[in-house]
Amino acid sequence: MKGALGGPLQPIGFHDGAHAMKHRTFFWFILPTLSAMILFIALPIVSVFIQSLFVQHEQVLVVSESCGPFGCVEETQVDTEATAKLREEQPLGRFNGLATYFDRSHLASAEIAEVWHASTGLSSFIDGIMDLKFYKALVFTLTYTFVVTPLVLIFGLAVAVGVNNLPKAFRGVAIFISLLPFLVATIVGSMILSWMVDGEGIIGATLQNIFNDPSLSIKASTPLMWIMLMVYGVWHTLPFAFITFYAGLQTVPKDTLEAARVDGANKWQTMINVVVPHLMPLVSFVTLMLLMDNFRVFEPLVSFQAEAHAQSLSTFIVSDLREAGNPLYASASATSMLTILGVVILLTPVLIRTWRDFNAKAH
Amino acid sequence: MFLKKAALAGAVASLMGSAAFAADCGPSGKSVRILGSDFPAIQVVAGAAEANCAANAGEFTINLRDNTRDMMNQALTPNPAEYTSVIVANSTLTQLMNDGLVRPLDEYVAKYGQHLKPSQLITIGGNVMAVAFMANSQHLYSRTDVLEQAGVEGIPATVEEVVAAAEKIRAAGIMEHPIVMNMKVGWNVGEIFNLFFFANGGELFKPGSAEPNVNSPEGIAALGTIKSLLEYAHPDHLSHASNETQGLWEAGKAAMAIMWGSRGGAVLDDEGSSDEVTSNTVLSAAPTAGGGSTPAATLWWDGVTVAKNIPDEDAEATFAALVSGLTPDLMEEHNDKAIWLIEGFQPGPAAAGVSATAAAGAKPYPMIPFINLMHNALGSELVDFYKGDESAEDALADVEAAYRTSAKEAGFLQ
Numbered sequence: 001m002k003g004a005l006g007g008p009l010q011p012i013g014f015h016d017g018a019h020a021m022k023h024r025t026f027f028w029f030i031l032p033t034l035s036a037m038i039l040f041i042a043l044p045i046v047s048v049f050i051q052s053l054f055v056q057h058e059q060v061l062v063v064s065e066s067c068g069p070f071g072c073v074e075e076t077q078v079d080t081e082a083t084a085k086l087r088e089e090q091p092l093g094r095f096n097g098l099a100t101y102f103d104r105s106h107l108a109s110a111e112i113a114e115v116w117h118a119s120t121g122l123s124s125f126i127d128g129i130m131d132l133k134f135y136k137a138l139v140f141t142l143t144y145t146f147v148v149t150p151l152v153l154i155f156g157l158a159v160a161v162g163v164n165n166l167p168k169a170f171r172g173v174a175i176f177i178s179l180l181p182f183l184v185a186t187i188v189g190s191m192i193l194s195w196m197v198d199g200e201g202i203i204g205a206t207l208q209n210i211f212n213d214p215s216l217s218i219k220a221s222t223p224l225m226w227i228m229l230m231v232y233g234v235w236h237t238l239p240f241a242f243i244t245f246y247a248g249l250q251t252v253p254k255d256t257l258e259a260a261r262v263d264g265a266n267k268w269q270t271m272i273n274v275v276v277p278h279l280m281p282l283v284s285f286v287t288l289m290l291l292m293d294n295f296r297v298f299e300p301l302v303s304f305q306a307e308a309h310a311q312s313l314s315t316f317i318v319s320d321l322r323e324a325g326n327p328l329y330a331s332a333s334a335t336s337m338l339t340i341l342g343v344v345i346l347l348t349p350v351l352i353r354t355w356r357d358f359n360a361k362a363h
Numbered sequence: 364m365f366l367k368k369a370a371l372a373g374a375v376a377s378l379m380g381s382a383a384f385a386a387d388c389g390p391s392g393k394s395v396r397i398l399g400s401d402f403p404a405i406q407v408v409a410g411a412a413e414a415n416c417a418a419n420a421g422e423f424t425i426n427l428r429d430n431t432r433d434m435m436n437q438a439l440t441p442n443p444a445e446y447t448s449v450i451v452a453n454s455t456l457t458q459l460m461n462d463g464l465v466r467p468l469d470e471y472v473a474k475y476g477q478h479l480k481p482s483q484l485i486t487i488g489g490n491v492m493a494v495a496f497m498a499n500s501q502h503l504y505s506r507t508d509v510l511e512q513a514g515v516e517g518i519p520a521t522v523e524e525v526v527a528a529a530e531k532i533r534a535a536g537i538m539e540h541p542i543v544m545n546m547k548v549g550w551n552v553g554e555i556f557n558l559f560f561f562a563n564g565g566e567l568f569k570p571g572s573a574e575p576n577v578n579s580p581e582g583i584a585a586l587g588t589i590k591s592l593l594e595y596a597h598p599d600h601l602s603h604a605s606n607e608t609q610g611l612w613e614a615g616k617a618a619m620a621i622m623w624g625s626r627g628g629a630v631l632d633d634e635g636s637s638d639e640v641t642s643n644t645v646l647s648a649a650p651t652a653g654g655g656s657t658p659a660a661t662l663w664w665d666g667v668t669v670a671k672n673i674p675d676e677d678a679e680a681t682f683a684a685l686v687s688g689l690t691p692d693l694m695e696e697h698n699d700k701a702i703w704l705i706e707g708f709q710p711g712p713a714a715a716g717v718s719a720t721a722a723a724g725a726k727p728y729p730m731i732p733f734i735n736l737m738h739n740a741l742g743s744e745l746v747d748f749y750k751g752d753e754s755a756e757d758a759l760a761d762v763e764a765a766y767r768t769s770a771k772e773a774g775f776l777q
Contacts, residue, residue, distance in 0.1 A: 056774040059732065063571065064488035068453075069495050069704050070662045070727040076573075077487065078732045080463030094774075104768040111764075131753070131761060133743070199599045200611070214539040217598035222750070305602035307548035308746050319549075319739070322433050326461070326735055326773045 045340065052100055052333035054093035056326075057086040093330075100334045105316070107338075108132045137311040138342075140226070144312075145294040145346070148233040152290055153283065155234065156241025161271070163242075164249045175246070182239035190232055190303035197228060225309040232300050237293065241286050248282045249275070284354050291346045296339065313339045387475060388416035389683030390676045395420045397685070398438060399450030401427040402625060404497050404701030405665065409450070411688025420680060432458065439464040442672035447681040452665050454738075456485065456493050457730045465492060465668040471682040478690060483704050485666060487730075495666035496689050497701040499625045500725055501545075501558060502660055502716035503650055508643040509618040513537055518645060522559075522588050522652040522659065525619055529595035532618050541618035542592055543608045546600040546749070553742035554661070558621075559585040561726045562652040562659035573733050573775040575766045577741070578759040586748060586755040588652045588659075592621075593749065601749065615640045621649065621659075624717035628699045631713050646716030648723050660720045661728040664704065733775045740766035 060082035066075045087093075102109040115128030129135050163174045181189065196203045197218045208216050218224040252275055260270045276283075298314040301307065307315070313335050320332035395416065399405045409425045417423040426446070432455050438445040439459065451459065459465045467490035472479065476494065485493040503525070505518050513531040525542070532541040545551040556577075560567070565581030568574060593600060597611065609626050611617050613636035622630075627646050630636070649660035667685045669678045694703045702714040710718040728734075740762045748758035770776040 055772045058777070059774045061573075061732070061775075062488075066485070066487040066730055068485045068727070069482045069498060069664050070721065073727075075487075075729065076571075076731050076733075078461045078463075080460070084463065100772065103772075104764055131747070131757070133765075198602075199597065200614075200616070215598050219602050220598040220600075305547065307743075308601040308750065319743075326458075326733075326769075328769055328772050330772055331769070 045337075048333045048336050050092070051329050052337055053095060053097060053330075055096040055100065055330045056093050057083060057090070058094070059083055060086070096330065100330045101338070103331075104132065105331055106134050106334050108134060133311065133316070134313075134338075137313055137316060140310045141295055141297060141312045141342075143226070144230060144233060144297055144310075145291060147230050148237065148294050149287065149290045151230075151234045152237050152241045153286060156238055156286070157245050157276075157279070159238065159242045160245035160249055161275075163246060175243075178242050179239045181235050182237075182243075184236075186236060186299040187303055189236060190300040193228075193232055194304045219305070222309040225304070225306050229297075229300050229304060229306060229310060232304075233294065233297065236300075237290060240289070244282055244286050245279060248279045252278050281354075281357075284350055284357075288347060288350050291350065292343055295343055295346055313342070386415035386687035387683060388419035388687060389475065389680040391419045391680075392421040393674075393677045393680035394422040394447060395424075395677070395681045395684050396422070396446045397425045397448050397450065397681075398431055398435060398446040399425075399427050400431050401429060403628065404625070404697075404703075405450050407693065407697045407700055408496060408667075408685070408688050411693050412684040415687040416680070416684035420684065423684075431455070435459060436462055436464060439670050439672065443674070443677075444670040444672040447670050447673050447677050448685060449668055449670070450665060451493060451668050452499075452663050453728045453730050454663075454734065456666075456668065457732060458735065459668065460487070460492065461732050464671055466671040466678060467491060468494065468669060468682060471669070471679060474679075475683045476686050478706070479686065480704070480706050483666070483689075485664070493666040493668045494686060494689070495664035495704050497665045497703055498717055498721065499623060499663040499665065499702065500660040500717050500720045501554075501621055501623055501649055502658070502720045503647050504612060504620040504622055504627075504630065504716070505645050505647065506615075506618045506640070506643050507645055508639070509537055509541070513618075518647050519619070520648070520650060522562075522592065522650045525650050526591050526595065529592075529619065533595065538616070538618055540595060540597045542595045542620065543597055543603065543611050543617040544592065544600065544621040545604050545608055545623075546593070546596070547604040547607075548601055548746050549742045550738065551604055551742070552601075552745055552749070553738040553740075555589060555621075556585060556741045556745060557661055557728070557738070558649070558659040559588045559652055561661065562649075562655055562657050563588065564655060564657070567729065567734070567737055568731065573770055575737065575763040577737075578756070578763050582759045583755045584653050586745070586758070590749070601746065612636075612644075613640060624702055624714070624720070627713035627716060628701075631699075646712065646714075648716065648719035649725060651723075656724065658720050658723045658725040660725040662721055662725050663728055733770055733773070736769045736773060736775070737762075737766050740769065 060079040061076050062079045063074055063076050065072055101107055104111055111132055112129065115125060119125035119128055130139070159178055163171060163178060166174055195201050198204050199208065199217045199219065204218060207218075208214055218228055256274055257270060260274050265273065296314050297312050298318075301310055301312060301315050317332045317335045317339070320328040320335065395412075397409050397412070399409060405427060409427065413423055413425060431449070435449050435451075435455060436458060439449065440462065444464070449455070449459065449465075456465070469491050472484065472491050472494070479494060483495050484491045485495055503519070507518075509532060510518070510528060513528065513535045515528040515531055519525040519528050529541045532538050544555060546555060557567075560577065560581060563581045563584040565579060565585060566576055569576045597603065597617070605623055605626060608620060608622050609630060612620050612622070612630060615637060624646070630644060631641055633641070649658035651657060652659050667682075669682050689705055691705060691707050694705045694708055698709070699711050699713045702708075702710065702717040744761040744765050745758050747753035747761070748755055753761075767776060
């Protein structure tokens with residue numbers, strides 16, 4: 001089957017076609033994809049960027065008496081007519097330039113300068129920085145990304161090799177079981193685990209009993225909460241790496257493996273020198289996906305009710321937009337742009353590497 | 364087919380006749396679309412409006428759900444609006460009025476509201492903007508059997524007495540963490556601060572301005588009071604909201620709680636708990652703090668509004684339908700589901716806490732346009748203090764800085 005489809009088609013698609021395809025043909029070929037990407041990805045990003053440059057109009061306030069079941073008080077109200085008039089004149093709001101990016105909720109340039117002048121040493125400077133929510137969230141997000149990503153790569157490969165070495169009869173069941181964590185919706189899986197580790201849940205209460213400490217609580221301790229979030233992150237994304245590597249393992253050439261065995265390489269040496277290099281393009285792909293996803297970690301933070309211990313840029317965007325009566329669009333937009341910037345910075349080394357490999361192969 | 368449908372409609376109409384005749388539902392054939400939060404008292408009020416006036420209306424829909432505050436402004440902004448009425452509370456009326464999305468109700472009150480008490484009318488700048496039907500506040504829940512067993516006399520009335528009682532319960536080995544309170548990071552953390560800040564005599568804003576005023580001696584006193592309670596609170600308190608605290612209470616895992624009055628009915632009923640817990644649970648006024656006389660609570664009301672961006676006749680029919688249910692009959696039938704503000708309400712055991720708290724002079728939750736921004740700043744910036752990572756002064760300075768940042772963006776501060 002594979003030979004019939006993949007074999008004869010490959011030369012046309014990859015050798016003659018790509019190099020010989022005329023620019024005009026290529027243009028018509030990708031036009032649908034390109035226009036969808038411009039319409040649904042590029043333009044919204046531009047609009048978010050524009051939104052991040054404007055803040056709301058000055059609110060016109062009036063003081064009036066308000067009365068209810070609990071008596072009367074003088075209270076401030078918004079003069080909606082006057083405010084609506086301002087809004088009509090400038091629908092986007094007041095131009096604020098890049099100031100939102102540098103305010104206290106984001107890069108906090110003024111606050112950092114202040115901390116720098118006030119700090120007495122490195123540790124007091126770091127304490128001061130950690131008091132700013134953007135940097136606090138960034139530290140968690142980066143730690144999460146750089147702990148979860150390599151662990152998922154390593155364990156994913158290990159599980160894939162393990163399953164690949166099983167007798168054929170058991171493989172189907174093993175694949176299904178290994179995929180389960182991925183099939184459970186993030187929000188459901190983390191909710192279940194969150195209830196289990198609760199002080200009143202089966203794991204939480206058992207831990208309290210074992211250590212005989214009724215104050216021991218995963219949800220009350222920042223380090224324990226971080227560990228739990230990362231363990232959950234590894235558990236949940238492992239199947240993605242596993243199934244990709246498992247598919248890759250099916251394409252390792254038998255001849256090369258045999259040659260390695262004839263040369264006297266043991267299993268471990270074969271793994272490191274033959275299998276892993278063969279899978280490298282897949283490793284780059286999985287790394288790209290994991291870096292992107294992990295940097296935007298969101299659902300586990302909500303389900304574990306971890307707000308006290310861990311926040312990410314994504315939770316800030318949601319809370320700014322849900323600021324009930326006063327959604328902070330500029331702040332949310334600025335955080336979105338900074339998230340995109342963060343993802344780009346994270347991906348650059350992997351992309352450069354992939355580009356170099358590609359060029360090396362092409363020449 | 365048509366005849367069958369007509370006959371069916373006739374049968375339904377005659378079945379509902381008894382109720383429909385009693386109520387004046389305003390212009391007929393209009394559209395009534397109600398949005399509200401999903402809890403028992405609102406189910407009762409919306410249900411009564413439907414029973415009375417659905418036959419008179421051309422369209423009658425009710426949507427009760429969670430987190431209505433996050434979508435009500437968007438729902439009322441288009442013209443015609445998605446709903447003709449939103450059932451609001453103090454804070455959500457403010458957020459609708461900030462955007463000018465609700466209409467004055469004076470003419471409808473004159474026409475359909477003869478049975479309403481004057482104190483039910485929420486009047487702002489001389490216009491009736493909402494009609495309140497129930498009150499709510501936080502207050503103290505106590506387990507008399509546990510207090511007695513630990514040698515505590517009577518029900519604690521001040522925070523200092525609550526803390527002393529908790530210490531006795533812990534010392535007697537009955538419970539390690541006898542106190543529960545809603546301390547979930549975010550809205551609840553902000554609200555708990557409000558309670559004890561008001562009890563200590565604080566004002567959130569400098570008079571007549573949007574300038575923050577929480578980094579003050581009252582603010583520091585409030586945080587000290589809260590910390591003294593948290594010493595005895597369940598270790599997971601930073602993830603506890605109403606559902607979690609009610610669950611712990613009903614499971615018999617707490618002896619004193621600061622919870623919402625609206626949970627009283629559900630705590631005292633015969634579901635979800637044991638007789639030992641329910642028969643010994645007493646609801647009383649919120650405790651006072653720091654030698655003051657103001658209970659640590661905020662008073663809330665829930666009431667009906669009518670949307671601005673809808674045809675006038677739909678608005679009239681909506682108002683008539685909703686107030687048709689706010690009668691002594693409805694209240695008698697559902698006495699324990701809410702602390703009703705309707706004429707002739709007799710508070711039962713489930714309402715005792717809110718009634719006592721209001722009588723002792725608790726403050727209403729402020730209806731100020733920028734209160735949401737302050738509440739959110741409190742909810743996120745005080746967490747470092749509760750975790751023990753920061754001093755009270757630093758945490759309150761952070762609150763003011765965070766509030767200033769968002770108030771500037773929202774146009775309330777320059």
